[in-house]
Amino acid sequence: MTAHLPILPVILPLIAAALCLLLPWARAAWLLAGATTWAVFALAAALIHRVLDQGSLVYALGGWPAPWGIEYRVDALNALVLLVVTGIGAVVMLYARRSVEREVPRSRIPLFYVAYLLALAGLLGITLTGDAFNLFVFLEISSLASYILIAQGPDRRSLTAAFRYLVMGTIGATFILMGVGFLYMVTGTLNLYDLAARLDGVEANRTVRAGFAFLTVGLSLKLALFPLHLWLPNAYAFAPNVVSAFLAATATKVALYALVRFLFTVFGAQDVFQNVPLGTVFLALALAAVFSGSFVAIFQDELKRMLAYSSVAQIGYMVLGLSFASVTGLTATVVHLFNHALMKGALFLAVGCLAYRIGATRMEAIAGLGHRMPWTFGAFAVAGVSLIGLPPTAGFISKWYLVSGALELGWWPVAVLILLASLLALVYIGRVLEAAYFRKPSVAEELQAEAPVALLAPTWLLAGANLYFGLDTRLSAGVAGEAARALLGGPG
């Protein structure tokens, strides 16, 4: 059993998805999906423990050795991503029962969980696989399931949002496929680590460059890097609350992981950042993302849209760290990937609590609710402070690494911009908190009570994690640092 540890997180949700399809009862489907996600989370925990103990794990799928068969390889980086994705997936499942019952027609609930499990399996597959084509397939599995999940939103505009995401997502995936094709033309291999070794021996020619370009653009689309982020705000704003929380915390992160994997493991930092001016391009795009996302977020009157735009900005931070191409910068990227999943997860879940109680997530609707729903807004406040990046929350740790990374390179204007940008987050989070706590409630809201514990407990689990990982960073920053050193130390 333990020998198969690297593949189990992918297989388990796939099987469970098939079983779920056979279940006619909403509650049973939820139980199965919930049990599966928690089991996968436990597996991820076991995996990261093993990897930190013994180093990378290599698993040959079906017993076929590496360059011919599909290889799964787990190192510090993807073990951490795996932990984040499964963790969020499991916590969100706790929340899902009440929330989904409210938002999705009862007859469709089992199917909803099928899509959820498929999305999870796809994301975990991307994270674990060491094969470029396999990665594309999992990317599409997760994307297709996400389109379906988003389309379940209660508002009819969730359909158009899902359709737009489908079109953009498919273009991105096709670009990735094209890129993989170019690399295969040159090297005749699809294994990421084999690719890395063979590309090392190849003079950088136009075919490699083309493959590189296609991959980068395709993945940037999937991870919603400015200006390829247009699908994201609507998709997150109109999806069911559970889906917004899950996808915001995981989907773009996994795409980012894939980008990091290609850039650093396959192409190598040397090639990417010294022979091609990718660092400069990413730096510019990331800063544009940070500022445009934050500015637009300030003017949103709908909380979920606001958070969605904030996600665009936060992705900017992650890409920013990447563009430094230094150990500190890359650590910042990975740490922020981890921390942002916690903050955005908590924020979307808190907004979900709000939607559950008052059926609206607009700014006007929340006036004075802070005193009526203290736990909901408490969680929002904690996660919001983390988003701004103030101590003692997880967000501060990300910011610290990011600013250190910039100063290390002597890029102090960038450091100043990062700090300025976090003040923009202060504005949009502050607006919400001010309205919730210091505005007089309208009469209609007099009777509102706190959200049910079934929703609050998972929300606070994530909010509490924001505090915990602000103080104890052995798991987040510790592993991220190790991953960054491994990535820059060359392939393997």
Add this chain to the structure above:
Amino acid sequence: MAWLGLYNYWLVIFLMMAGFYVVIAHGNMVKKLIGLNVFQTSVFIFYITIAKADGGAPPILTEGLTRYANPLPHVLILTAIVVGIATTAVGLALVVRIWERFGTVEDEQIPDSDDPE
């Protein structure tokens, strides 16, 4: 005329751009999906044509066969085709639902923001 020898790439580029153009230029969602299909097909053709070896035989194990086409891209593209079909199916399902809820599949006729009735 070396570039004529690379006619398969020209074909791929033409299909890709044509598909991309349809996706961007048309407001009709069904047409967008068709464009998306053409776009994807270009990559399928790309994969299949790069598998061809000059003077290569079909990759079936026979005595004395030394030069044969690479079978792997075909296999890959089979998978990609399945993915493409699934995408189209989901896309069409969404279009049907959009038709039911909005009464149109034209992008411009769908209001950017409406308050749910």
Add this chain to the structure above:
Amino acid sequence: MIEPVALLALAVAVPLLASGIILGTDRWPRVRDTLVVSGAVALLGVAWALFLAFRDGARPRLELTEPLPGLALALELEALGVLLTLVAGTLYAVTAVYAVGYMRANGEPRQGPFHAWFALALAATMGIALSANLFALFLFYEVLTLATWPLVAHHGDEKARKGGRTYLTVLLTSSVGLFLFALIWTWQAAGTLAFTPGGILAGQVEGLSLALLLALYLFGVGKAAVMPVHRWLPAAMVAPTPVSALLHAVAVVKAGVFTLLKIVVYIFGAEWLLSQPSASWGVYVAAFTVVAASVVALRQDDLKRRLAYSTVSQLGYVVMAALVLVPISLVGAALHIAAHAVGKITLFFAAGAIHTAAHKTRVSELGGIGWRMPWTLGAFAVASLSLVGVPPTVGFLSKWYMLLGAWEAALWTVLAVLTVSTLLNTAYFLPIVHAAFFRKEGPVHGEAPHHGEAPAMVVAPLVLTAALTVVLFLFPGLPLTLARAMAGMTS
């Protein structure tokens, strides 16, 4: 006897726990209010025990976690920290009584959360006082900002929201934009952020860089209210008076000047700064703040706003004295932290008592009020004298040390500023006292025309703190010892 290390933890944990318990017992106001006061008294006990441990030579260090490699969240006992712990602990105990009385008498809404945030703010202040390095200090500093925002915006009307917004924006912008930047810069230059006698930047940063870094700190520590980052202080006066009293005369602003003093002494190193001519401009910025804020205070009719600008000016004294850099002046700065805290809290208490009893908030309305509220206004008079620097009050002592320091450093501008601002202080405080006792009462309007003193729970604390200004003049041994230990002078 509790271990000194445990005391360190308790200093932060007691108010933190109290905060939670207060929130939990919100349904039973009597129980809650008892707990508010007993929590404060317990904290005072801890602060006192810490002082005793310090006097006996204990220097405990407590490391909680290490969120960033090499940067621990650690607490350590140190002279200046003990001073702030004692000042804040003592005055919190007094304020807790006052706050309970004030909130009840004015029928304020949401008293439970109010007291809970209050206790949380104190926990953060204790953390600031006892931080072993600048990183831990920054962490508590930000917690303090966040914990006091709900207190400032407590009333929830447009004015309070606006005040709260200014408060939060100025403090967070300065701390994130400048302080944090300086922090990371220091970390990269020196490789440590531990508070070290003699500083950690000697020989690492000099010339123009040093001037820039000093500016980042000087304006980044917004809580010290060096002009032009003082705007949050008057804005915060929309808060209920106990908040203004403790937080904006003691905890928040003192945390600010405390931080600057710590940075000058233990990060830059006073001697290193003294040897660098590029760092000499700071003292003039502080001097300008002292004079300018006093002038503005003169023109304020709102009593609390006048006190607020007076605070800006008094904080300027501390910063200025710290940047004079000679040891005797550092002693003056540390001493003034205590002196101003005791004096200013009395004044704010008095303002609150006047508001509670007479519903008056303007200086021009105070004619003849001294005869109705003799205790309150008597205390007000004593505290004003202390802030002006007249013996026998503690304000005289701190000003004396500052004058000595300026003399020793031969900074004539500072000497002049100290003299001029003393006159200005007199000019904005004494007319209030004069009007209260020697002018006729204005026409009565509104309710409570025939008021007397405010409730005993409100008046007793302010009499106590006024008495303290005199007591500290007569027995200055305790704060002086601590101040001298910080400045590296053995007595």
